[in-house]
Amino acid sequence: MEKGKLALKLLGGIALVFLIVTVFNSLVIKSKQPVPHPTNIVINKDEAVQHLSKAITYKTVSYQDRSKFDFKEFEKFIAFLHETFPNVYERLEFEKVNDYALVFKWKGSDASKNPIGLTSHYDVVPVLSGTESKWEQDPFSGAVVDGKIWGRGTLDDKIGVIGILQAVDYLLSEGFKPERDIYLMFGFDEEIGGDEGANAIVDTLKDRGITFDYVLDEGGAIVENMVPGVSQPVGVVGISEKGSATAKLTIEGSGGHSSQPKDHTNIGRISSAIAKLEETQFNGDLRGPGEDLFEFVAPEMSFGMKYVFANKGIFEPLIEKILLRQPASAALIRTTIAPTIFQAGEQYNALPEKATAFINLRLMPGDSLAGVKSFIEKTIDDDDIKVTITGNEASKVSSIKGWQFTSIQQAARNVYGNAVVAPYLMFAGSDARQYDRISSNTYRFLPVQITSEDLNRMHGTNEQISVENYLRAIQFYAEVIKEANS
Structure with a gap:
């Protein structure tokens, strides 16, 4: 009896110590957000809007062919521009x-x-x-209606080209003189890989021995309701982008009449292989840029969520289980599998x-093409199915500890004072990957506040940007140039 009471007291003491330590961890976690210095940059609204509006009217469409x-466009x-x-x-x-690729050196x-x-x-990208007829305004009109600028490129990515040039034009008019060289580099084929645009720019600068402390491209943005437990908008700056690869699964064998099928046909075996891959999935692991994201947002969370993430070492399995429930958060912590094309058969009775x-794969930093192929072969467990992998691995992960990231974070806070600015892993591709060859760091951030609907409009119907968002983008680019030279 006495031993039982002693054991209960011991367990109670351990639980109390655990609670004290974990609550203490939650209370002492410090914010990683710099104090904002509200921007005093005033942009000529009418002029700036007219410039972006006109830029949209040029049909600079890139095609795979x-x-x-x-x-001529x-x-x-x-x-x-000139x-x-x-x-x-x-x-x-x-x-x-x-x-057609443009380079400016300041x-x-x-x-x-x-x-x-x-x-x-x-x-x-082309209009599908x-x-x-589903567009409320012509996609190449650049129409300004109800405080919004409409058309292809308002979000992806003429806003970046015009926004940067507007910011530089403003700083020149103010007599600003940078300490370090600043390059403005504008590609013309990013939507199809950037081989003749950004890649050629990189080749040119590399031959001249030019290296950058950082290059900033489009990418993450400022989004509301993105992170559970964070009430403020969250601005995510991509510090890496996932690799993009294609797995091709092929099986060949005797066909025959459909009236006398084998128990396991070619279609059935490929289907079974895909089902196994979807059932198994790659392991989720909160590491790298995904882990960095939560380290930056955890101090800004409500207490319950802060408690969990401040004690990540204890609750990591639970966190990973929760993240794997939703496609967007699952993609943050694992290599993803997306079957996209199936080819078989020409006649219903043969x-x-x-x-x-064909399976599209988005690789986590640290995962290799060889490792992914090995995982697929082991999972499907069918020696008659040939697996080939083509594509690229994730880009290198840029630093979040130096002045380079902090200057971008500070510039964003100066314009969006209530936003939580954090690193993250970008799922899509960008020209930033090309600059990895000549830059110590590559970051990905579109300095606008957008909704989930806006994300769907980027390559879809009714692409648009609010005038207020556009003006803030210009302010951000001016601020980031100033911060890089402070």
């Missing part, structure tokens, strides 16, 4: 790479400092055939001699 490019757009920003062209060094006063680069792209499936 490069023969479809209408380069690209030439008109470049001429428009006419619109004469001070930028006069004061900065300018050159074209591959005729020379700094201190040659001992590495430059920074701001990059965007001015090509846009048959959806034209068994196909060959069946092929």
